[in-house]
Amino acid sequence: MSTNAPQPAASLPDRIRSASRRPRTLGGTVPGTVSLAMGEPDGDTPAAIVGAALHALRAGRTRYAPITGSPDLRREIASRLSQAQGHRFDAANVVVTHGGSAGLAAAVLALVGPGDRVLIPEPTYSLYADHVAMAGAEAVWISTRPDGSLDLAGLADAAPGARMLVLCNPVNPTGMVFSKSDVEGLGTILRDHPDLHLLSDEAYSDIVFDDIAFTSALTLAPVLDRVVLVGTFSKSYAMTGWRIGYVCASADVAERINLVHRTINGTMNTFVQDAALEALRIPESDLRTRAAGYQRRRDLVMRHLGGLDAVSVVRPRGAFYAFPRIDSPLSSEELAQRCADAGVLVRAGSEFGPSGEGHLRLSFATDEASLEEGLRRFADAVKAL
Structure with a gap:
């Protein structure tokens, strides 16, 4: 042979x-x-959220939901993001997902193909490399600086020809919260490389310390058409087992992500979406x-x-x-x-x-x-x- x-x-x-x-x-x-x-x-998950789920079950909210998610929930997520980030989003920008993990996977599979390069500032959440492998792409690790901040020069050097940059902010595992200048630096890299997308996992955005101001990737208005935010109800509202998250992106990118997500996962759980809508009513x-x-x-x-x-x-x-x-x-x-x-x-x-x-x-x-x-x-x- x-x-x-x-x-x-x-x-x-x-x-x-x-x-x-x-x-x-x-x-x-x-x-x-x-x-x-x-x-x-x-x-425990707050009682009001649990109560909303029970009410939905008793009201017969057990049938298929719309394939992109509950319209009411999508509108409310878009409204909250619009208020927080100073940029207008609507329901067409939002896809409700089976937890943040399914949103991450759908975004990678929708935007990355075999042989593509994906930049991953690290240390970071290990699941990103698994998703990149699913797409047949190559993970390119870029170490953060000793103080935990981004190595923007290293990212810029690696950016030519790359398809995506995956950011965890605040960071699992270090607890780093990237500064406004770091986030804006990523915007500059995206501006200089028009084929590059930023996938920003902001699962812990409500958990910041010492009166630090959190800067979302959704503030990068000049390149917002290539920014994908993934959020989740798991951490902020103690809803890990409920498995509900969301993606926010430009309408055309959101539809591409939705196509992958609905093909793999089908429709979302109806009464859990009702519970998530109640979660958004919890006071800041x-x-x-x-x-x-x-x-x-x-x-x-x-x-x-x-x-x-x-x-x-x-x-x-x-x-x-x-x-x-x-x-x-x-x-x-x-x-x-x-x-x-x-x-x-x-x-x-x-x-x-x-x-x-x-x-x-x-x-x-x-x-x-x-x-x-x-x-x-x-x-x-x-x-x-």
């Missing part, structure tokens, strides 16, 4: 497995283990109170980590994660296993991109008592190194 025979193309599952940086497990667990690994709010003051609670936990994390000589960390400005670097010869996965052996689950930093090696991700979305105990065990594990 000739050794030069063409090899079969990698299957989709193989491409995803090859690209994915996520471990299959979080390490062994023992009774009483504390988890600081999950990015999920510890509180309630969201700020929730964010203040996360800020208190952020401060608790920083106090614990600040006393460890082997640990360095950039102060999180949003979301509910810290991303400490551990001065150790062990890999991130080995460090995560040491923590699991000490009774606390964290995530290996290598999951979030090449520069995450040597880091661990801690979530402080859990209750304060569990957080205190988890941090104590984390400190014991680090000191034992």
